[in-house]
Amino acid sequence: MLLDGKIAVITGAGPGLGRTLAGLMAKEGARVVAVARTPREIPGAVTMPADVTVPADMETVAGAVLERFGRVDVLVNAAFPGTHRMNVLEMSPDDLESWRAAVNIGTYGTLVACRYVAPHMVAQGSGSIVNVTSMSSRKGYAGRSDFAVGKAGAHLLSHCLADELGPSGIRVNCVAPGWIASEVLDEWMRTRAAAEGVPFEEIRDRDVRAMALRRIATEEDVSRAIIFLASDQARAITGATIDVNSGQLFT
Numbered sequence: 163m164l165l166d167g168k169i170a171v172i173t174g175a176g177p178g179l180g181r182t183l184a185g186l187m188a189k190e191g192a193r194v195v196a197v198a199r200t201p202r203e204i205p206g207a208v209t210m211p212a213d214v215t216v217p218a219d220m221e222t223v224a225g226a227v228l229e230r231f232g233r234v235d236v237l238v239n240a241a242f243p244g245t246h247r248m249n250v251l252e253m254s255p256d257d258l259e260s261w262r263a264a265v266n267i268g269t270y271g272t273l274v275a276c277r278y279v280a281p282h283m284v285a286q287g288s289g290s291i292v293n294v295t296s297m298s299s300r301k302g303y304a305g306r307s308d309f310a311v312g313k314a315g316a317h318l319l320s321h322c323l324a325d326e327l328g329p330s331g332i333r334v335n336c337v338a339p340g341w342i343a344s345e346v347l348d349e350w351m352r353t354r355a356a357a358e359g360v361p362f363e364e365i366r367d368r369d370v371r372a373m374a375l376r377r378i379a380t381e382e383d384v385s386r387a388i389i390f391l392a393s394d395q396a397r398a399i400t401g402a403t404i405d406v407n408s409g410q411l412f413t
Contacts, residue, residue, distance in 0.1 A: 163191030164190045164393040164394075165187055165190040165191045165192035165389065165392060165393055166190070166191030166192075167191060167192075167193075168193070168235040168236055168392075169192070169193050169195070169231045169233055169234050169235050169236070170187050170192040170193070170194050170234075170236035170237075170238065170392065171194075171195045171227055171234055171236065171237050171238070171275075171279060172184050172194060172195070172196050172197060172240055173197045173198075173214050173237075173239050173240060173241050173271070173275050174197070174198060174214070174239070174240035174241030174242055175197055175198050175201070175204065175207070176198040176199070176200065176201070176202065176242075177202070178242070178342075178344065179240060179294070179339070179381045179385065180196070180198065180240045181196075181202070181204055182381040182385050183238065183240065183381075183384075183385040183388055183389075184196045184204045184206075184207045185204060185206060186382065186386070186389060187236075187385075187392075188204075188205070188206030188207055190389055192235075193208075193231060194206060194207040195207065195209075196208065197209075197210050197211075197212045197214070197223055198211070198212075199211065199212070208230075210223055210226065214239070214241050214267065214272070214275050215267060215270055216274075217277070220277070220278040220279070221278045223278070223279075224278040224279050224282060227279075227282075228282055233286055234282050234283060235288070235289055235290065236289070236290050236291075236292070237275060237276065237279045237280075237283075237289070237292070238292045238293075238294065238388055239271070239272045239275050239276070239291070239292070239293045239294060239316065240294040240388075241268070242267075243263075243264035243265070243266075243268040243313075244264055244267075244308075245264065245305075245308055246260050246264070246308060247305040248260075248261075248305060248308075249304060249305050250307065260308065261307070261308040264308035264309060264311075265308060265311050265315065267312060268311070268312020268313050268316055269313075269315030269316050269319060272293055272315075272316040272319060273319060276323055279291075280323075280327060283327075283331075283332045284327070284332065287330065288331045288332065289327075289331070289333070290332070290333045290335075290392045290393075290396070291323065291327075291332065291333065291335070292334075292335055292336070292337060292391045292392055293316050293317070293319070293320045293334070293335070294336070294337055294339065295313045295314070295316050295317045295320075295336045295337070295338045295403065296309065296310070296313040296338055296339060297338055297339065297340040297341075297405065297410065297411050298310040298313055298314075300314075300338065300405075300413055301411060317336055317403070320334050320335065320336045320401070324400045324401035328400055328401075333391075333399060333400040334401065335391045335396070335399060335400060335401070335403065335404070336402070336404070337384060337387045337388050337391065337403070337404050338404070338405045339384045339406045339407065340373075340379060340406065340407025340411060341369070341407070342378070342380065343379065343381075348362075348366075351369065373408040373409050373410045374409025374410075374412075375408040376408075378408060383406055384406045387404045387406050390404075391404065
């Protein structure tokens with residue numbers, strides 16, 4: 163098993179990717195601590211409530227993990243800041259606050275989690291941090307600036323932390339998903355189909371044809387890339403990004 167005996171902390175382990183990742187990491191042998199603002203039971207994982215943008219919350223999480231397991235080997239920052247699909251000229255004062263909150267989760271929340279977990283990795287002389295960014299951190303799309311900026315900040319932050327923490331034996335990498343198959347994605351496609359007056363299948367087929375692999379990546383596809391970077395098989399990789407977008411964007 164790729165993560166046999168490792169202690170892994172996942173932030174943003176609510177519904178969706180974080181939950182899928184937690185389950186797969188447990189199957190790969192890790193002891194998983196799943197952190198979310200509203201945690202849900204995940205088979206094989208210990209759940210803890212915390213907000214990644216609140217330093218006291220993440221300090222408590224890091225201390226509890228150390229007390230319970232004695233070490234922490236992997237940190238995955240997968241908190242999802244969301245997107246409000248709002249263009250700048252249409253933003254109200256409330257929209258501006260929502261924009262700032264999304265960036266706060268994507269970038270600052272990643273920094274806060276690293277600030278309180280990384281010292282324990284430094285003390286043991288090893289560790290792997292994987293930050294889940296996005297295809298949107300490489301290419302901007304109208305109406306998605308809140309999500310894109312939050313993830314782009316985490317992307318560059320990862321480079322800085324890789325340089326800072328590398329001498330202590332800690333690796334910091336990113337996984338950048340593109341579209342992930344889900345009901346949320348299907349609903350967005352249905353909305354676009356209705357706006358264009360065409361069938362849902364036409365929109366879906368058009369989007370899939372834009373991908374070299376002619377398929378939309380799944381939560382498991384993204385999780386497998388994260389698990390690889392978390393594992394010792396990637397022991398000489400740091401400051402890198404694995405794109406998981408089925409060839410929708412080449413970098």
